[in-house]
Structure formats: structure tokens, C-alpha cells
Amino acid sequence: MGYNFAYEVDKTARSTPNKVAVLCVGEDGSVQQITYDELRLASNRLARGLLGAGITKGSRVMVLLPRGIAPYIVYLALLKTGATIVPGSEMLRASDIGYRVRHATADAVIAHHELTMHVDEIRADSHSLRHFYSVGGIAQGWTALDTLTARSSDDDVEVDTDDNDIAFLSYTSGTTGGPKGVIHTYAWPREHLAIAGTYWFDAQPDDVAWATAGPGWAKWVWSPFVSILGNGATAFVYTGRFQPEGYLSLLQNHQISLLCATPTEYRLMAKVTNLSQYQLSLRSACSAGEPLNREVIDTFLREFNVTVRDGYGQTENSLLVGTLQNMEVRPGSMGKPFPGTRVAIVDDDGRELPVGEIGHIAVHKSFRTLFKGYLDDTERTKRAYRGDWYITGDKGRADEDGYIWFEGRSDDIIISAGYTIGPFEVEDALVKHPKVAECAVVASPHPERGHIVKAYVILRNPDDANDEGLVQELQEHVKEMTAPYKYPRSIVFVDSLPKTTSGKIRRIGLRQLEERTTVL
Missing domain, CATH: 3.30.300.30 (ANL, C-terminal domain)
Structure with missing residues (x-):
């Protein structure tokens, strides 16, 4: 049997059954939680229900869910069936959904009941869709997901998945044409955990870890899902809107020890007056998406005695470069390539450039978390490479100590x-x-x-x-x-x-x- 992330999480459930896996706080202050063993049993019941309904190994299922406990159960259940997950943000609209469903030839959609109307708009033109499941409420023409679990056993599910089976089909924007379907296999979470999930994100079993990315994004798969559950920590989830003061209060009141947020969220929190009123328990903080500025790093270090560490990656891979724990921070730099990761600055022909010269930020094709290609688009996949190097589309330069500095996009993204x-x-x-x-x-x-x-x-x-x-x-x-x-x-x-x-x-x-x- 090949690697299956869901079964690895089940191992944690057996060793620490009563440990809280997900702690979810609503905008009204309400609190819900689920232990690792409850997560194991709930995902078992759903996996059996899905298998009984015809969602099997190789089925492609689009998931449209907001932040909450439900995405964790659904993703784990789908992995247990051997299906391919097509992540979709709750912010997608009918045209976005229709494109992804048709391009992926999705068999099913699992959507929050308040999002089903967007799927209904594209039903007639999406001939591959056969199953429609709603979460959190009833929607006309949809089957409530809860009905699949009502009569299901919670015994462990044993579907034999291969390392090369497609686990995630994530869509990322392109400068021309529609979004690209990025293929990641069932082996990808193992490789992600071995590198970025250990060396950069640094979740530990005692952590209450808050990664603010929402479901539907590759970053949610990276951190809130794989990096937290894969390390046996507790995932903190907030379902309300971002407010800098509100985020700081949540960090304080729930004793968050590990935070991963966007640079924008950090920038706005750093601007809050009288930051000293907040007593935070952060031992580690990291950020990705765009370069962090010195002011944010200095403010969090001064006020909360924590260094916000930058990181860089893409939907096509995972985190590639970052400032690791105990590494010197050079504000404006994304850090260094992770141990065992071949990242270089290359020219248009794929030749490595000397220190200080600006070129393409590139990843060697041997990198274990690199995607397996764009779905049904060999030409686009081929154009992404220069020789042995995958070209990220970003420009950068490396200094004499190996730190990489972002210089901008080489395309229009x-x-x-x-x-x-x-x-x-x-x-x-x-x-x-x-x-x-x-x-x-x-x-x-x-x-x-x-x-x-x-x-x-x-x-x-x-x-x-x-x-x-x-x-x-x-x-x-x-x-x-x-x-x-x-x-x-x-x-x-x-x-x-x-x-x-x-x-x-x-x-x-x-x-x-x-x-x-x-x-x-």
C-alpha cells in the first residue's frame, strides 16, 4: 500500500485519541472542537458513505467549503476513498466553478449549502457531474452529506492508494487562458512534511497552531491541513472576518503558540496602537505570499519577542525557500532554500547565474514536492521548464550567503x-x-x-x-x-x-x- 496522509493522521488518533485536533472559534465567540479520534471516526463514516454512493478511487470531487471543522473531515474522508480532491475557495463564482468542474471532469461537488446556488448555475453545462452533496444545511436538488454517515460504520477504511495516484488537483491563475490544473500525488504530503512542514512551519505536538489560509487554496493544504495534522498539533480555526485587533485578541485568549499569516495581516496588526496591551504566547511566527518589510519584523520582535520568518513557494510545489528557526533574518529576503532543495537563479536558457545577478527563481526537476504537470496540458507543462529547471515565473537574485531576494514577477500575475x-x-x-x-x-x-x-x-x-x-x-x-x-x-x-x-x-x-x- 502506498502512502496515504489520512492513514498517517489515524496513527496520531490511536496514540493520542483525546488530543484536540481542530479548535474552531466563530465570530460570535462560540467554540467547537474535535479530537483526533473523533476526527478519525467521523472521516471513516464519511468515507464509507461516499464509497457506498459511488465515490471511489480516482473520482474527482470539487470541495467548496468555508473555514471550519468540516473541511478537515471531508478532505480526510476523500483521501481514504482514494479520490482526487479539487479544492475550491468559497469565493469562487459560477464561471470559476464551471471552468474547474469541466476541465477536471469532476464527478461530484461537496459544497456548503450557502454556495450551492453557484454550482446550480453551471449544472446544465457540466455533464460529468453526477453527485451533489451539501454541508451545513439543506439545498434543493442536493443530498445532505450527513445522510451518507447516518448508517455508516466507523470502522477503519482500507483503500489501497498508490504514491502516483492524484490526490490534489489545485487550480492556479495563468496570464493567458483559464487557470491551470496543478497535479499533486498521494506521495506529496509525505514530501511536504519532510521538508517545509518540518524545517519552516515547525508545528510541534504541543502547539496550538493558527494558519489563517482558507480552504480552497494550496496554502490551506500545506499548513492548516498537512503541516498541523501531520505533526500532531492542534489546528486553530477562526470563521470570522479579519480585524487586526480581533486577531490579536484571539492570539492572546486562545494562547496560540504558532502563527502563519499573510504579510497583509501582519502589516495591519503591526499598525494597531498600544500593542503592548496584548500578551501573546507565540513561540514561532511565519509568513508567505509576498516579501515582509522590516517594520513588521521589528515590531513583532519588539512587542512580542518573536521573529516573523518569511517563506516562499507556489501551488506547483510547496514551500521552497524560507527563513528557518534560529537562522539570521535578513528583512526583504525570502531566506534560503530548504535542506536538500535545489533552488537556483538561472537565465532564460536554464544556466545558473553568478551571485548578485537577477534571473529566474528556478527549482530542479528532482525536487520531491514539485508538481507532476498541468492537467491535460503537456505544452504548458513543457513551457514551465528550461532544461532541468522548473521556472517559477518570479525573478530574484542570490547573495554571497545563499539568501534569495525577490525582484518581481517575470509575467503579469x-x-x-x-x-x-x-x-x-x-x-x-x-x-x-x-x-x-x-x-x-x-x-x-x-x-x-x-x-x-x-x-x-x-x-x-x-x-x-x-x-x-x-x-x-x-x-x-x-x-x-x-x-x-x-x-x-x-x-x-x-x-x-x-x-x-x-x-x-x-x-x-x-x-x-x-x-x-x-x-x-
């Missing part, structure tokens, strides 16, 4: 508050508005979010630019057409866009304009 956003998705939504003739979307520097989405829009009728409510109207339109976090926070109406001789929009010109004219 936008990273805003930790979210990765493809300009094509936003542009596609904008041009569907009847008043928009053409548009281009780029990243614009922002003091708190790192960058924001900015849209340059050509209107069908230039006089509509005088409508004071049009900007908000377009923003709301994008929120309805695609995930709300992608909406352009800044919109500028223009008469023309820079283009190449072949007619392609030159986003690089707009990006350079933003970098020159934006004052942080």
Missing part, C-alpha cells in the same frame, strides 16, 4: 494580500459589462496589500466616464462574475492601451507606469 490573481480572469469579467469596450489589468503598488488590481478601461461610450457611480458599478460587476477578491480596487478610464505591432496589449508598459508613478 498579480499577487495582492497573498492572493494570486491572473489578469485575464479580471479582464474577461470586465469586458462582459455592456459599457466596457476593452481593458487591461495590472498590479499597482499598495502600502498594505503589497499590490492591488488596477484596471485601465476603454468605454464604448467615452461620455460614460462622467458617471460618478460607474467605477463602483464595474467593481460590483466583477465581484458577481468571478471571485470577489479579484475585483479591481482602482479603475482608470483611458482612450487607448499600449499594444504591440501584432495588436497584443503591452501590460509591461502599464506595470512600469504604475511602478514609476505610485508613491507608497
Whole structure:
């Protein structure tokens, strides 16, 4: 039998059955929790119910769930059946869901009852879907997931999975076309735990660990799910909205010992007045998504005696580079490649560059957590490599001590508050508005979010630019057409866009304009 992460978590359940696996706090202060043994039994019952309903080894199941205990049960149960999990954020809308379902040829959807309406919009065009399960409430035309467990045994499930079977099919934005389906196998969690989950995230059995990423993102699989449960720690979950003061109170009141948050969350917490009023129990803190600035690192060290350590990775791999425990922090640097990880700065031909020269941040093809390719897209997979190196799409340089410094994207991908956003998705939504003739979307520097989405829009009728409510109207339109976090926070109406001789929009010109004219 090959490696199966769910069975590894079951081992923890047998050795420490009464240990709290997930501690969940609601916005109203309500508390729910589940022990490791309760998690084992609940995922067994659900796995048996799913198997009985026809979800078996190789089935592809899209999961649309918000933060809570349910995602932990569902993910473990699906792994026990040998299925492929297609993670989906609760912020996805019908067009996003439809694309992923059709591209993945998903067999089933497990969705929170408040999200089922988005799936219903694409049912007629999604011929592979046969099973629809709702969580947390009843939805017309859906089977309540609880009914699958009502008569199920909680005996251990034994499905033989192979290391090369597809465990996770995560979608990540591209600069052109739709999102890419990133393939990770059943062996991936083992390799992730052996490297990033040990050397960087550093969860230990006694920790109450809070990784703020939400389900549906690769980062949720990395940290809240695999790195915490895989190390036998307690996962802290908060289901409310981010408020800096609220986060600090939660850290204090629940004695969180390990925090992993986005740079934006750290930046806003660091700006709270009278930070000394909060008595935190943090022994370790880390961040990923974009570079941390010195002010945040200095503030947390001064106020809470903890060093916030940076890390870098992608959906296509896992954490690759980071500042490890007891390593010298160099603010602005993402740290060093993890032990045993071959990360280098290479040129356009895949040749390693000398110290100090800017090039592509690249990962050697032998890296054990590197993805197995983009689903049904051998050409896109091939283009991601230069010789033996996978090209991340980011530019950087290495110093004489091996620290790597981020220099920017080599393509048009936008990273805003930790979210990765493809300009094509936003542009596609904008041009569907009847008043928009053409548009281009780029990243614009922002003091708190790192960058924001900015849209340059050509209107069908230039006089509509005088409508004071049009900007908000377009923003709301994008929120309805695609995930709300992608909406352009800044919109500028223009008469023309820079283009190449072949007619392609030159986003690089707009990006350079933003970098020159934006004052942080």
C-alpha cells in the first residue's frame, strides 16, 4: 500500500485519541472542537458513505467549503476513498466553478449549502457531474452529506492508494487562458512534511497552531491541513472576518503558540496602537505570499519577542525557500532554500547565474514536492521548464550567503494580500459589462496589500466616464462574475492601451507606469 496522509493522521488518533485536533472559534465567540479520534471516526463514516454512493478511487470531487471543522473531515474522508480532491475557495463564482468542474471532469461537488446556488448555475453545462452533496444545511436538488454517515460504520477504511495516484488537483491563475490544473500525488504530503512542514512551519505536538489560509487554496493544504495534522498539533480555526485587533485578541485568549499569516495581516496588526496591551504566547511566527518589510519584523520582535520568518513557494510545489528557526533574518529576503532543495537563479536558457545577478527563481526537476504537470496540458507543462529547471515565473537574485531576494514577477500575475490573481480572469469579467469596450489589468503598488488590481478601461461610450457611480458599478460587476477578491480596487478610464505591432496589449508598459508613478 502506498502512502496515504489520512492513514498517517489515524496513527496520531490511536496514540493520542483525546488530543484536540481542530479548535474552531466563530465570530460570535462560540467554540467547537474535535479530537483526533473523533476526527478519525467521523472521516471513516464519511468515507464509507461516499464509497457506498459511488465515490471511489480516482473520482474527482470539487470541495467548496468555508473555514471550519468540516473541511478537515471531508478532505480526510476523500483521501481514504482514494479520490482526487479539487479544492475550491468559497469565493469562487459560477464561471470559476464551471471552468474547474469541466476541465477536471469532476464527478461530484461537496459544497456548503450557502454556495450551492453557484454550482446550480453551471449544472446544465457540466455533464460529468453526477453527485451533489451539501454541508451545513439543506439545498434543493442536493443530498445532505450527513445522510451518507447516518448508517455508516466507523470502522477503519482500507483503500489501497498508490504514491502516483492524484490526490490534489489545485487550480492556479495563468496570464493567458483559464487557470491551470496543478497535479499533486498521494506521495506529496509525505514530501511536504519532510521538508517545509518540518524545517519552516515547525508545528510541534504541543502547539496550538493558527494558519489563517482558507480552504480552497494550496496554502490551506500545506499548513492548516498537512503541516498541523501531520505533526500532531492542534489546528486553530477562526470563521470570522479579519480585524487586526480581533486577531490579536484571539492570539492572546486562545494562547496560540504558532502563527502563519499573510504579510497583509501582519502589516495591519503591526499598525494597531498600544500593542503592548496584548500578551501573546507565540513561540514561532511565519509568513508567505509576498516579501515582509522590516517594520513588521521589528515590531513583532519588539512587542512580542518573536521573529516573523518569511517563506516562499507556489501551488506547483510547496514551500521552497524560507527563513528557518534560529537562522539570521535578513528583512526583504525570502531566506534560503530548504535542506536538500535545489533552488537556483538561472537565465532564460536554464544556466545558473553568478551571485548578485537577477534571473529566474528556478527549482530542479528532482525536487520531491514539485508538481507532476498541468492537467491535460503537456505544452504548458513543457513551457514551465528550461532544461532541468522548473521556472517559477518570479525573478530574484542570490547573495554571497545563499539568501534569495525577490525582484518581481517575470509575467503579469498579480499577487495582492497573498492572493494570486491572473489578469485575464479580471479582464474577461470586465469586458462582459455592456459599457466596457476593452481593458487591461495590472498590479499597482499598495502600502498594505503589497499590490492591488488596477484596471485601465476603454468605454464604448467615452461620455460614460462622467458617471460618478460607474467605477463602483464595474467593481460590483466583477465581484458577481468571478471571485470577489479579484475585483479591481482602482479603475482608470483611458482612450487607448499600449499594444504591440501584432495588436497584443503591452501590460509591461502599464506595470512600469504604475511602478514609476505610485508613491507608497
